[in-house]
């Protein structure tokens with residue numbers, strides 16, 4: 212780092228150039244101008260995401276209006292340490308009640324005895340489980356990155372920070388399946404403390420029962436990371452990890468679940484719950500952004516009311532989109548297995564210029580998804596992988612159905628196969644989006660709802 216300019220020399224060249232441009236732009240602006248700039252950036256981002264883009268990035272969603280309104284609460288900046296009803300701080304009675312409410316709703320939605328809702332993110336939920344249930348040096352097994360493992364399962368993320376000895380779950384790439392016999396052998400040879408299932412590329416369910424049986428041989432805990440599929444589980448269309456034998460499940464609350472940012476941990480095991488509770492506080496949080504909990508409670512209530520229809524519509528849309536992609540000449544990864552069992556899809560774009568070029572061209576047309584490793588890719592090709600990953604939950608929330616899915620496939624064809632000019636495709640994207648301007652599967656905005664702040 213240059214100590215005078217603070218230039219982070221380890222950044223990528225394009226990141227350095229971007230940073231430099233912004234710093235030059237703000238040079239000499241007065242404080243009110245700087246504040247106005249920040250507000251304008253926020254407004255323009257919002258207008259883009261809500262009105263001019265097709266958001267198909269799997270790790271994102273749009274919160275309902277009532278959930279969003281609650282996030283503006285001043286409770287955000289109140290530390291709330293300890294258990295509701297016995298906090299270290301005083302004056303937060305209403306938020307303490309909201310905390311119990313959020314926990315109760317999440318327990319009910321996921322049919323889980325214990326729910327931890329204070330983690331600020333899915334990564335932190337994973338970290339809480341790892342900190343609570345493992346010791347540095349313990350063996351864990353997780354999937355490889357090309358097969359979809361999240362960084363928090365890996366050396367560079369939470370698992371590495373916990374100094375765990377990370378082994379890779381053997382995987383049959385051709386059949387998109389865990390190689391259970393090889394896993395059994397490797398687990399016997401190096402007994403783990405924990406086995407992590409679940410991934411960022413999650414197209415098909417995992418053999419949770421079989422993995423639990425293998426884990427039981429050596430007394431290992433099975434963690435199912437449902438970051439992406441929490442909305443599908445809540446809606447009853449995806450395997451239920453705890454019912455199938457996972458000891459503990461983590462998830463993000465803002466991806467398919469559609470709630471505020473945050474992470475949850477669910478378990479039926481009292482000892483695991485106690486350890487995770489301690490890992491969250493005093494381990495990882497003091498102020499856990501208390502405003503998130505009334506918002507999470509509203510999102511969970513919306514899920515209780517509309518979740519099963521939402522989840523069913525997501526899966527139906529993903530099926531239509533997969534077929535339409537194939538009809539438009541695109542290669543859907545995992546096609547031989549039915550493309551997907553959930554809301555996510557992966558395109559094999561090796562024949563369309565590769566993942567980086569494809570995601571960039573799609574962005575130029577206002578179609579947002581991400582380049583992604585596919586199971587057969589080398590982990591080293593992470594900056595130009597063979598795939599593009601996308602999911603339909605956000606466009607489903609905007610009310611898009613089968614006809615819109617077919618138009619989305621035609622738009623992908625226009626960008627990736629026909630290589631039409633981005634400006635032309637962009638106009639079609641904006642026209643499509645304009646037909647869907649009201650978020651579905653949520654409660655109507657009501658002036659008396661308590662979502663407005665004075």
Ligand SMILES: Cc1ncc(COP(=O)(O)O)c(C=O)c1O
Pocket residue numbers: 270331332333334335337360361363409410411412436438439462463464473474
């Ligand atoms: C499988 C998986 N686990 C955990 C996370 C982390 O979630 P968060 O963004 O809430 O930290 C992700 C995020 O994308 C993920 O894909």
